[in-house]
Amino acid sequence: MEWLVRASTLVPFVLICLTPALAAGQNPPASSPNEDARHPWIVVGGASMTLLGDCTDCEADNYIHSASVIANAGVSITPRTDFGVEILWTPQTLATGDRTRLTFLMAAVQVRPWVSHGFFLKGSLGMAFLQNWLDTVEENAPPIRSKAFALGLGAGWEWRLRGRFGAQVFGAQHAAALGDLVTSERTAENVMGNFWSVGAAIVIR
Amino acid sequence: MRFPSRVLVALALAVVSGQRTFAQIVLPDLAPAAVEATTAQLPVRLEIDPKALNLNFNQGAGANAPAGVCAACPPRRLGTAFLQVTYVNVFYELANLIRGQTTARITPETWWTNMKRGWEWDLDDFAVNQIGHPYQGNNYFTAGRANGLNFWESSAITAFGSGTWEYFGETNQASLNDFINTTMGGIALGEMFHRAAWLVRDTRATGRSRLWGEIGAAALDPITGYNRFRSGDASRVSDPPPDLVPSQLGALASAGVIGRRSTTDDTVSSTNPFVEMDLRYGDLEAGRSRTPYDAFGVRLTLGGGSGLSEAYVRGRLLGQSFRNGSLHVAIEQGYQYNNNAAYQFGAQSFHVTTGFNRRLSDRTSMWGTGWGGFTILGAIDSIPPPGSAPLPVPEDDEDAGQGVSTGPRFYDYGPGGNFGGFLSVRRDNRPLFVLAYEAHHLHVLDGVRANHLIQRVRADLNVPLRGRLGAGVTGEFFDRKTYYQGPGPKDARFHFPQFRVALTWSGL
Numbered sequence: 001m002e003w004l005v006r007a008s009t010l011v012p013f014v015l016i017c018l019t020p021a022l023a024a025g026q027n028p029p030a031s032s033p034n035e036d037a038r039h040p041w042i043v044v045g046g047a048s049m050t051l052l053g054d055c056t057d058c059e060a061d062n063y064i065h066s067a068s069v070i071a072n073a074g075v076s077i078t079p080r081t082d083f084g085v086e087i088l089w090t091p092q093t094l095a096t097g098d099r100t101r102l103t104f105l106m107a108a109v110q111v112r113p114w115v116s117h118g119f120f121l122k123g124s125l126g127m128a129f130l131q132n133w134l135d136t137v138e139e140n141a142p143p144i145r146s147k148a149f150a151l152g153l154g155a156g157w158e159w160r161l162r163g164r165f166g167a168q169v170f171g172a173q174h175a176a177a178l179g180d181l182v183t184s185e186r187t188a189e190n191v192m193g194n195f196w197s198v199g200a201a202i203v204i205r
Numbered sequence: 206m207r208f209p210s211r212v213l214v215a216l217a218l219a220v221v222s223g224q225r226t227f228a229q230i231v232l233p234d235l236a237p238a239a240v241e242a243t244t245a246q247l248p249v250r251l252e253i254d255p256k257a258l259n260l261n262f263n264q265g266a267g268a269n270a271p272a273g274v275c276a277a278c279p280p281r282r283l284g285t286a287f288l289q290v291t292y293v294n295v296f297y298e299l300a301n302l303i304r305g306q307t308t309a310r311i312t313p314e315t316w317w318t319n320m321k322r323g324w325e326w327d328l329d330d331f332a333v334n335q336i337g338h339p340y341q342g343n344n345y346f347t348a349g350r351a352n353g354l355n356f357w358e359s360s361a362i363t364a365f366g367s368g369t370w371e372y373f374g375e376t377n378q379a380s381l382n383d384f385i386n387t388t389m390g391g392i393a394l395g396e397m398f399h400r401a402a403w404l405v406r407d408t409r410a411t412g413r414s415r416l417w418g419e420i421g422a423a424a425l426d427p428i429t430g431y432n433r434f435r436s437g438d439a440s441r442v443s444d445p446p447p448d449l450v451p452s453q454l455g456a457l458a459s460a461g462v463i464g465r466r467s468t469t470d471d472t473v474s475s476t477n478p479f480v481e482m483d484l485r486y487g488d489l490e491a492g493r494s495r496t497p498y499d500a501f502g503v504r505l506t507l508g509g510g511s512g513l514s515e516a517y518v519r520g521r522l523l524g525q526s527f528r529n530g531s532l533h534v535a536i537e538q539g540y541q542y543n544n545n546a547a548y549q550f551g552a553q554s555f556h557v558t559t560g561f562n563r564r565l566s567d568r569t570s571m572w573g574t575g576w577g578g579f580t581i582l583g584a585i586d587s588i589p590p591p592g593s594a595p596l597p598v599p600e601d602d603e604d605a606g607q608g609v610s611t612g613p614r615f616y617d618y619g620p621g622g623n624f625g626g627f628l629s630v631r632r633d634n635r636p637l638f639v640l641a642y643e644a645h646h647l648h649v650l651d652g653v654r655a656n657h658l659i660q661r662v663r664a665d666l667n668v669p670l671r672g673r674l675g676a677g678v679t680g681e682f683f684d685r686k687t688y689y690q691g692p693g694p695k696d697a698r699f700h701f702p703q704f705r706v707a708l709t710w711s712g713l
Contacts, residue, residue, distance in 0.1 A: 052323055061321075081357055111361040113283055123364050125385075125581065149582075149620050149650055151324070151381060153368060175324040175381055179650040190651060192381070194323025 041082040041110070043072035043168065045201020049090055055181070055188040059095065066092040068197055070172075072108055076205070082110040086124045086152065088174060090195065096183040102193070104128045104150050104174060118159055120168075124152035128176040128193075144183065148176035148193070158203060166203035172196070276443035277408045279432060281353035289348040289428060290366040294374050297341060301375075308375040315376045326651040327380035328614045335390075335551035335584055336516065336542050338383050342367055342391015343398055344428060350399045351429035356392075356497040363391045382618050382651075385582045389553040393518040393540035396498040400486060402426035403449040409442055416440075448496055454712075457483040457636065457667075459677055461707025463509045467547040468700045475546045479509035479705070487521075490560055490572055491533055494524035509705075510545035517541045522555075533560045537576070539623075547701040548683060549616055550659060552583040552645060554623055569632050577624035583647040585657055586616045588687060590694045617652025621645060635675075635711050639665040654690040659683070667709055675709040 051064040067090065074084010086108035091101045106126030112119065128150040156170030178191040301309035327334070345366030349359030367387035371379035402422035407415060419439040423430020433439040464476045487500030494500065501520035507513060517540060524535035539554040556578025563571045625643035629636055640663075647657040663681040670676055683701040 052321075054323070054325065078357070109361070111358065113287075113358070113361070121361060121365065123361070151384070153364075173323065177324075177326070177381060177650045180654065190326070192323070192325055196323075 038075050038077065039164075039205050041072065041074045041076050041084055042204040043070070043201045045070050045168070045170075045199055047170075047172070047197035047199025049195055049197040051090075051092055052194045053094065053191065054194070055191040058188060058191075062095050064092050064094070066090050068195075068199070070197075070199065070201065072110070074108070080112045080115050082108075084108055086126075088152070088195075094183060096185045098144060098183050100130055100144055102128055102130050102176065104152065104176070106150055106152060108152070112158075118157045118168075120156055120158055122152070122154040122156070122170070122172070124150075124154075124174075126150050128174075128178075130176070130178065130181070144181070146178050146181050148178040150177075151175045160205075164205050166205065167200065168203050169198075169200045171198050275446050276441070277438065278446045279351060279353045279429075279436075279438075283352070283354065283358075286349045286352040286354055286359075286362055287365070289352065290345050290362055291369070293341075293344045293348060293366060293428070294370050297370070298374050308377050311373065311376055316373050319372045319377075319379050322378045324381040324384070325378045326382055326618060327377065329380075329383075331549050331551070331584065331586070331616050332513075332544060334382060334386055335544070335549075336513065338387040339390025339394050339540065339542075341370070342387035342389075343394035344391075345387075346391045346395025347399050347426045348428045350395070351426070351432045356396060359395065360388075360392050363395065364388045367391065382582060382584075385553060386551075389538075389581060390540050393520060393538055393553075396520060397486075397501060397503055397518050398425045399429065400449055400451070400498060400501075401484075402429060403445060404451075404454070406445070408445050411440075411442060448499070451487040451499070452492070453485075453488055455485045456712035457709060458712075459707040459709040461677070461705055463703055463705040465510065465545065465547050465701065465703040475510060477508055477510050477546075479506055479514065479707075481506040481509075481515075481707070489519075489521060489524075489535070490562060490574075491526050491530045492524060493526060494521055494535070497522045500524070510547070513542070514545045515543050531562050533562075533574075534558070535560075537578075539578075547703070548685070549586040550584065550645075552580050552623070554578055554580045554583075556623060560627075565630075569630065569637075570634070571628070571630050573626070573628045575624075575626045578622070580621040580623050580645055580647065582618060583621055583645060584616050584618050585647060585659065585685075587614075587653045588685075588697070588699065589653055590689045590691070591697050593693060614652070617647070617649040617655070617657070619647045619649040619651070619657075621647040621657075632669075635669065636665070636667055638667075639663075653687075656688040656690070658686045658688070660685075667711070669711075673711050675711060677705075677707045677709045679705045679707070681705075 047068045047070060049066045049068045051066060053062065053064070054060075069089045071087045072082075072084055074082055076082045084107075086104065086106045088104035088106075089101065091099070093099045104124075104126065105128070106124035108122060108124035110120050110122040113121065128148040130146040130148065131144055152172060152174040154170050154172030156168050156172075158166055158168040160166045174195040174197070176193040176195070178193065181188045181191040298309055298311065342363050345363040346359045348366070349362035350356075354362060364384075367384050368379075370387070371384050402425040405418055405425065406422035407418045410418060416439075419430065419433065423434070430439075458481070460480045461478070462476055463479050464474075466474050482503075482505045484503040484505075486498075486503070489500040489502060492500075498520040501518060503519075504515060504517045505513070506515035509515070518538075519540075520538050522536045522538055524533060526533045535558050537556055537558055539552065539556060541550070541552045541554070543550040556576045558574050558576035560572060560574030563573075565571055623643065623645045625641070627642075628640045630638045642662050643660070645657075645659045647659070649655050649657065661681065661683045663679065665677060665679045667675050667677040681703045683703070684698070685701070686696060686698045688696045
């Protein structure tokens with residue numbers, strides 16, 4: 001599974017690296033003659049991710065490295081603003097040895113402050129779902145089922161490549177507030193997961 | 206950060222002076238609009254045709270108004286908006302530093318540490334988190350509005366200011382609850398204060414009255430006020446931005462005493478004086494609305510057990526009428542703050558409302574609405590399960606430094622849902638009887654592990670005495686059922702009944 005995630009991170013990076021000449025000749029995203037018309041906003045990409053899980057009695061600064069897949073789907077509501085759904089999926093192995101998958105499902109808003117530039121800010125708010133259902137079947141590990149309050153903030157730069165297609169690079173931080181988390185070893189109290197990611201994505205507008 | 210009392214006073218002034226200012230400033234300015242003054246019903250009641258103003262939510266204040274109409278609108282300055290948000294952060298940082306707050310001793314090292322540590326739940330007091338931070342967020346928001354940005358852009362600016370404050374404005378680890386309260390509360394309070402300031406400001410006046418109007422408006426919206434004095438707009442005669450003119454305006458003020466009881470272990474029984482103000486801006490009950498906060502309601506209660514015992518803002522983001530205006534559907538944003546001797550509750554929420562109008566007679570009408578939605582983040586005071594050890598009393602930690610909260614925190618945080626209903630019977634367009642019900646569910650993520658179901662019923666009877674003067678009685682019942690997640694008792698229920706009598710002054 002890990003290879004799939006890492007590949008999904010790598011592919012958009014490679015695509016972007018291979019297309020600078022193409023991108024250089026393009027207008028900024030908002031210079032389209034149809035900029036005032038509402039159009040779909042679809043983003044699919046991957047990222048390299050670092051996780052810091054914190055709780056009341058947790059070991060400090062225990063960073064975990066992983067990868068993630070990210071997708072956005074929505075519409076542009078103004079020439080500067082896109083609104084839609086964000087899904088972020090990441091697997092990780094916790095310090096307790098539990099292998100889990102975390103899925104963020106959030107409402108997202110992306111704002112491009114300067115309409116003639118590709119710089120954007122993104123915020124998202126929703127829930128995250130943590131589970132290890134596959135491992136429970138395979139290894140008799142105790143089930144982990146937890147829901148979290150989730151928040152995401154990010155910034156990046158977007159280019160238009162050709163037609164409706166574009167690309168973006170981004171940095172983001174997501175947080176998942178789980179409350180208490182029952183793992184195979186103990187119950188961790190006041191768990192807060194922080195996820196930093198750097199990645200790239202394909203954009204369709 | 207403490208909530209400045211001058212802001213409360215200024216808001217009260219705005220509410221009280223709103224009728225006069227509105228009539229003097231706005232009424233002559235609406236030639237392009239279809240103006241219908243139903244003076245038999247209201248001191249001032251205007252119906253504005255949105256098409257005549259050509260409004261939409263892509264633009265800043267008045268930016269889409271007919272040419273020449275909006276000389277008072279600030280030019281769009283995105284870079285200046287970002288810069289002024291940063292100035293706001295520097296201002297609060299320096300203020301904390303002067304007060305001797307340890308948390309204000311920031312360095313690049315603390316910035317890097319905060320960036321590495323990410324978000325946490327903080328331990329600050331209820332008032333600091335639930336109204337202090339929203340007020341700070343209101344400064345970010347109005348920095349956007351003062352520089353010609355629209356509502357949505359200013360919302361993004363607010364998030365930017367809040368995020369940079371959390372990471373770089375204090376040595377504390379960035380707080381998730383602060384970020385949400387500052388951003389969402391800041392948007393609600395910010396747009397409300399921005400519009401309230403434009404009610405106080407008389408852009409057609411000159412001389413001393415103009416000056417005091419601009420100063421009063423600057424007290425409500427300091428960033429816009431500063432920009433207007435600096436640019437000379439504060440003395441320039443012009444029309445007000447048309448999209449900051451409400452279609453109607455009304456206020457209800459009441460003053461009296463409130464008695465309150467509680468069934469918690471710490472039984473509270475108190476009687477306190479209070480002053481309450483309700484402001485209704487625009488028409489929340491009808492119209493096609495694509496301009497956020499073109500209609501909103503505000504309630505502010507001073508006294509009644511604490512300095513500020515209740516504040517709420519309920520602003521319409523989108524609205525649409527059906528069936529010739531008898532049915533109205535809207536998406537609204539809510540900000541809520543309750544802090545009294547019996548309970549504490551605060552929430553940032555969104556909800557969908559459906560309302561209907563019925564005319565019962567020539568002089569009597571009824572407005573009812575039902576609503577439901579999400580509570581993004583709610584806060585309620587912690588009550589441990591019955592029979593368990595009481596919450597520990599915080600000890601002074603001399604090593605922590607001034608301004609560093611070491612806990613414990615006596616309230617819980619969590620998201621959830623909300624729903625409710627509202628019924629108002631009016632005679633001559635003045636509220637005669639109002640019945641309101643609201644319920645909130647909170648799933649606690651930080652605090653005593655529980656699910657809270659909070660319900661509140663409030664009934665107001667307002668009898669006209671003479672002119673605008675009336676007498677009011679109010680009964681309120683706050684009910685809280687807590688479903689505990691840990692061992693021990695599974696649930697507990699607490700009631701907080703209250704009763705109030707007051708003299709009222711109606712501008713509705």
